[in-house]
Amino acid sequence: MRALTWHGRRDVRIDRVPDPAIVEDGDAIIDVSSTAICGSDLHLYEILGPFLQRGDILGHEAMGTVVEIGPGVRRLTVGDRVVVPFTIACGTCFFCLKGLQSQCETTQVRAHGSGAALFGYTELYGSVPGGQAEFLRVPFADHGPIVVDPEPDDERYLFLSDILPTAWQAVQYAGVRAGDSLTVVGLGPVGQLCARIAGHLGIQVYGIDPVPERRRLADRYGVITHDAGVGVTEQIRAATQGRGTDASIDAVGMEAGGSPVAAAQRVATALPGALGKPLFEKVGVDRLTALRTAMSAVRRGGTISIAGVYGGEVDPLPLREMFDRQLQLRMGQCNVRRWTDDLLPLVEDPTDPLGVSDLVSHHLRLEDGPLGYQMFQNKEEGCIKVVLHP
Numbered sequence: 001m002r003a004l005t006w007h008g009r010r011d012v013r014i015d016r017v018p019d020p021a022i023v024e025d026g027d028a029i030i031d032v033s034s035t036a037i038c039g040s041d042l043h044l045y046e047i048l049g050p051f052l053q054r055g056d057i058l059g060h061e062a063m064g065t066v067v068e069i070g071p072g073v074r075r076l077t078v079g080d081r082v083v084v085p086f087t088i089a090c091g092t093c094f095f096c097l098k099g100l101q102s103q104c105e106t107t108q109v110r111a112h113g114s115g116a117a118l119f120g121y122t123e124l125y126g127s128v129p130g131g132q133a134e135f136l137r138v139p140f141a142d143h144g145p146i147v148v149d150p151e152p153d154d155e156r157y158l159f160l161s162d163i164l165p166t167a168w169q170a171v172q173y174a175g176v177r178a179g180d181s182l183t184v185v186g187l188g189p190v191g192q193l194c195a196r197i198a199g200h201l202g203i204q205v206y207g208i209d210p211v212p213e214r215r216r217l218a219d220r221y222g223v224i225t226h227d228a229g230v231g232v233t234e235q236i237r238a239a240t241q242g243r244g245t246d247a248s249i250d251a252v253g254m255e256a257g258g259s260p261v262a263a264a265q266r267v268a269t270a271l272p273g274a275l276g277k278p279l280f281e282k283v284g285v286d287r288l289t290a291l292r293t294a295m296s297a298v299r300r301g302g303t304i305s306i307a308g309v310y311g312g313e314v315d316p317l318p319l320r321e322m323f324d325r326q327l328q329l330r331m332g333q334c335n336v337r338r339w340t341d342d343l344l345p346l347v348e349d350p351t352d353p354l355g356v357s358d359l360v361s362h363h364l365r366l367e368d369g370p371l372g373y374q375m376f377q378n379k380e381e382g383c384i385k386v387v388l389h390p
Contacts, residue, residue, distance in 0.1 A: 001074025002390065003057045003133035004369040009049050010377070012370045017057065020137035022131065025072030028141035030084060033129045034154035036061040037372050037386040038162055039188050040309050043254060044122065045373050048308040050309065051122035057226035060119040061161040063154055064081035066145075071343070082145035084131060084138055086162045088117040088256030091143030094357070104352035107139075115333055132369060134390040146340055155357055156347055158387065159193070159273035164343055166334040167193035167251075171201070173330035181240055181247035183233075185290045189359060189385045190307055196224045196354045199344075202333045204237050206245060208293060213382040221355060233296040235259035244299035253288035253308020276300035284390040286312040295327060306331035353368070359385050366390040 007014045020029055024302055038061050043053060062370060063083040066076050076082065089101035096104050104116035109126045120130015129137065148157045167190050176182050180203050184195045187209035195205045198333040199222050209215055209222040216224040224239070226232045237244045294304050297319070304327060322329075364372050372386040 001134040002128075002366055004059060004388075005054075006044060006049075006052045006058055007054050008057045009062050010374075012044055012045060012058065012373050013371060014093050014367050015055065015086065017055070017133070017316050020135050022068060022307050023137065024139060025070040026140050026142060027282050028066050028073055028076055028145065028316040029068040030062065030064040030082065030131075030136045030145075031067045032064040032131055032134060032136055032139055032390050033081075034063055034158050035059050035133075035366075035388050036053045036158060036161075036163075036211040036347060036390070037132075037369070037376050037388065039120070039190060039376075041373070042377050043309055043311070045377060046340075047254065048122055048124075051124050051254065053054075053123075053127070056120075056122075056127065057129040057133055058120045059130035059132030060160065061122055061163070061216050062119070062136055063148070063158050064136070066141075066262065067135075069141065073141050076145060076147070080145075080147050082135065082147055083147070083157050083160045084119070085144050085160075085165075085333065086119050087120065087144075087333065087336050088126070088128060088139055089143060090140050091337070095121045099335055099338040101335045101337050103219075104206070118333075120367045130389060132366065134366070140229075142383040144337065146337075146344075155360060155387070159356060159359070160343060160347060161337065162334065163189050164188055164193055164347070164354070165336045165339040167197055168306045168334075168339045168343060170194050170249045170251065171203075172199045173303075173332075174198075174249055174305040175303045175328075175330075176201075176203050176247045180204070180247070181206065183208065183236055183245045183294065184223070184296070185222075185248065185250050185294045186252035186308065187211070187218050188251065191249070192218060192221075192384070193354065194210055194249050194251055194307065196221050198244055199223065206239070206297070206316065208236075208297075209233055213379075216231075217384065223314050228293070233293060238266075240299070244297055244302065246299060247303040247305065248294040248298040249305045250291045250294040251307045253306075254286040254312070286310050288315060288317075291317075295322070298327065300325045301327075303330060307334075360387050362386045366387050 070188030089104035089105035093105040107117040
């Protein structure tokens with residue numbers, strides 16, 4: 001089959017690789033119809049090279065049709081259209097039963113002290129082949145895949161795999177209610193959905209992003225947008241009686257440019273795996289601009305919800321300030337299946353209250369995946385979200 005594979009920093013290629021096969025009784029094979037490039041994929045494209053091997057299949061947002069099932073699969077049948085959550089969880093362990101599927105005890109990657117295995121996301125999360133391919137092997141198929149309408153409208157459902165539940169969880173973790181205010185730092189795909197979800201729930205949203213196209217898109221959903229830079233949090237505090245918003249969401253995570261710490265990140269990325277890994281595992285290598293902005297924008301006693309991915313082990317935080325201002329932090333990999341029942345009615349609503357259908361800026365063939373990565377990374381041609389079609 002054809003698949004998008006990693007070959008080095010900013011080097012993604014379309015390769016011929018072996019078709020996946022049933023390995024465990026609970027597996028299913030999916031014929032992929034749509035697969036997206038996620039902001040988290042850009043961390044692999046740019047930063048997390050020490051934890052990848054040449055030829056690793058990328059991608060963790062996928063949907064398609066079931067073409068084969070293992071003998072232990074009871075819930076799915078061949079021909080079902082399914083969305084595949086990016087987290088791989090058994091559905092029956094201690095954490096899965098608590099709705100913490102991202103911490104699944106059955107698939108935890110204990111060699112790296114990590115939570116549940118993820119599709120297409122480095123050895124830190126199991127080196128499981130990803131979904132930017134023609135076919136995908138799905139373990140624990142009786143728990144993970146979400147069966148959806150058989151009509152061939154992938155765009156309505158695809159984002160249930162990751163970014164929609166990730167945004168929903170981020171808003172839930174922010175603890176805001178109707179009438180409250182929320183700052184969203186970063187108006188990429190997850191940030192856009194955070195802003196739309198919060199607006200749908202009756203929350204006033206302030207959005208921060210340096211890209212004009214992203215601000216204009218958020219404006220259409222009632223977000224009060226601001227360019228990133230000096231003075232932006234002062235503007236938001238001025239609009240909220242000098243206090244700041246009730247909560248904020250960091251929808252950016254680690255970045256790769258523009259600060260001395262990011263230079264350490266680039267050094268770690270450029271080193272061979274045996275040398276680069278310890279820097280990520282033992283040094284603070286993240287640029288914390290977005291997180292500090294989220295902290296600055298929130299009022300005393302407020303909550304910061306972190307949806308963006310970070311990679312450093314000892315990133316410095318202003319703990320005295322955080323303690324003094326009584327700030328609360330919530331964060332974590334998304335527990336996709338925990339939120340499915342909340343989100344399916346919104347996705348299937350013909351009025352599209354979250355604007356899921358207008359988030360995609362580019363539809364490309366799988367062969368054009370390298371171009372899609374480049375456009376998304378460089379924010380070219382108004383790129384917001386890229387969907388690939390094998």
